[in-house]
Amino acid sequence: MAPKVLISDKLSEAAVQIFRDRGIDVDFQPDVGKDKEKLSQIIGNYDGLAIRSATKVTQKIIDAATNLRVIGRAGIGTDNIDKEAASKKGIIVMNTPFGNMITTAEHAIAMMFAVARQIPEASASTHDGKWEKSKFMGVELTGKTLGVIGAGNIGGIVCDRARALKMKVLAYDPFLGEEKAKKMGVEKVDLDDLLARADFITLHVPFTDQTANILSADALAKTKKGVRIINCARGGLVDEKALAEALKSGHVAGAAFDVFAKEPASENPLFHLPNVVCTPHLGAATTEAQENVALQVAEQMSNYLLTGAVENALNMPSVTAEEARVMGPWVRLAGHLGSFTGQMTDEPIRAINILYDGVVAGMNLEALNCGVIAGIMKKANPDVNMVSAPVIAKERGIQISTTNQDKSGAFDGYIKVTVVTAKRERSIAGTVFSDGKPRFIQIKGINIDAEIGAHMLYTTNEDVPGIIGALGQTMGDNGVNIANFTLGRAQAGGEAIALLYVDEPVPAEARAKLAETGLFTQIKPLAFDVA
Secondary structure: OOOEEEEOOOOOHHHHHHHHHOOOEEEEOOOHHHOHHHHHHHHHHOOEEEEOOOOOEOHHHHHHOOOOOEEEEOOOOOOOEOHHHHHHHOOEEEOOOOOOHHHHHHHHHHHHHHHHHOHHHHHHHHHOOOOOHHHHOOOOOOOOEEEEEOOOHHHHHHHHHHHHOOOEEEEEOOOOOHHHHHHHOOEEOOHHHHHHHOOEEEEOOOOOOOOOOOEOHHHHHOOOOOEEEEEOOOOOOEOHHHHHHHHHHOOEEEEEEOOOOOOOOOOOOOOOOOOEEEOOOOOOOOHHHHHHHHHHHHHHHHHHHHHOOEOOEOOOOOEOHHHHHHHHHHHHHHHHHHHHHHHHOOOOEEEEEEEEEEHHHHOOHHHHHHHHHHHHHOOOOOOOOOOHHHHHHHHOOOEEEEEEEOOOOOOOEEEEEEEEEOOOEEEEEEEEOOOOOEEEEEEOOEEEEEEOOOEEEEEEEEOOOOHHHHHHHHHHHOOOOEEEEEEEEOOOOOEEEEEEEEOOOOOHHHHHHHHHOOOEEEEEEEEOOOO
C-alpha cells in the first residue's frame, strides 16, 4: 500500500505533484491546519504530514497520529511542532534549512540598508506630499563595521554580502573556527568585543536557552553609541523593551526587525518608534524561496517514506538514499545486537558501549547507534524506534559511548555491543556476510556463527557431553523444529553456550524439561524482528 501524506498548509501545486509522481497517496487540504479539531480527527490516517507555519503540531495532534512517521516543515522554523513529543512517539521531524537561505540573508541586507537610510519613513513622508530632505540624513555602509552574531548558513551569506559592500565584518559564533573565519574574510571575536566595536549588528542564530535575549539590557548597554540592530532570525533574541528604551535614549540609532517575541505581533514596544523598520516575518517570503522549500520538503518526505533516506531531520541522524541501501543490513544487525542484550538484561542499564570495526567504522555511526539503542529499548517499550530510543535512553541517564577502529580480525567489519549494569557487563558481536544476512559471531567472548531467526533459544552450560542430545531430544519431544544449531565454548571443560534458531517459540514446558536435566545454567527464549 502506498504511503499517505497530508498537506495541511498551502504548498505549491508543483510540490503536490512531486508526491504524486513518486507514488505517494497525497491529500491536499491547505486549510485543515487551522482547524485543530479536524486535524486531530483525521491525522491518524496518514504516514506523513507536510506543513508550513500555520499548522500547530501539538501534543494532542501527535497523540492522535497513530500511523505518522514523518513531519516535514517547508521552511526553517519548527517552533510550531512539539519536537519532544514527536521524538518520544518516534516521528521524524525534518525541515528545509537551505531552501530560503539566500532570501533571508538578502532580507537582512535590505533591512540594513533601510535602517541606514531611513527609507520607510522617508517614503511615507514623501507620499504625504512632504519634502523633508534634511530630516532623513542617513549613514553609509561602506567602511562601517558589521557585527554578525551567528555565522552559519544564513549568517555566512550575510558576511559575504557585507564584505562585497566594503564593510569590515566581525563574527561571534562559538562553532566558527579560526581557519574557517579566515576563509570567510571575517574576524572571529567574542560577544563583548563585537558589541563594543560594531556599527551595525545582525543576528542569525536559532532561539535556544543559550541565545534567548542574547542582546539583553546589559548587552545593549555595552554596544557602541549610535549602533543599528537588525534581527531577521528569531523573536526573543533581543530584549525588545530594553531595545525600545535604548532607541528612545538615542544610544541605539535604529533597528530593523522582521521577527518578534510574540507573533503575529499586533503590538510591540518597538512599534511607532522613529527609525525602526518592521516587517511581518518576511525573511523567507519570496516566490523563489517559497517554491524551493515546498519542492524540497516534498522530495525529502518522499525519499524517507519510499527509501528510508533521512535528510535535514532535527531528531534523527541524516542518512542518504545510498547510505540507506548500503547500510540496511548493518542497521538490521545493529538492531538485533541491541535486541539480544536488551532481552538478556533485567537490571537497569548504566551504559551502552558500541565498537565498530573495519568497513562498518566508515559508515554513518550515528544512525547505527540509534539502531542499537532502539533494539535494546524494545524490551521495555515495543513501540520504540530509531527516533525515540535515544530520547528514552537520555531520560534514563544511560551513557552511550562509541569506538571505531580499523579491521582487526577475520571479518571485513563487525559491530560489538556491550551493556553495563551495576552487576555485570554483557557483550555480543555480529557481522554481515556477503549474502547481506546478519550473523552473531561472538557472545560473552565466545566465538560462534549463528543465523538470526524470529524465534531463538539461548543456553549456557558447563562444557560436558550430552548437551546437544538434551537440546535436540527436548525440542523433538515438544514438536519444536530446529532450523539452525550453533555451539561455542571458551575452552574445553569451561563455559559453553548454545544458540538455537527454531521455527516457533520454545514452549515453557520444553524449557522446564531442559532445566530438570541440571545441565544448563541459563535457558533464555529470544525473539527478533526479522521481517
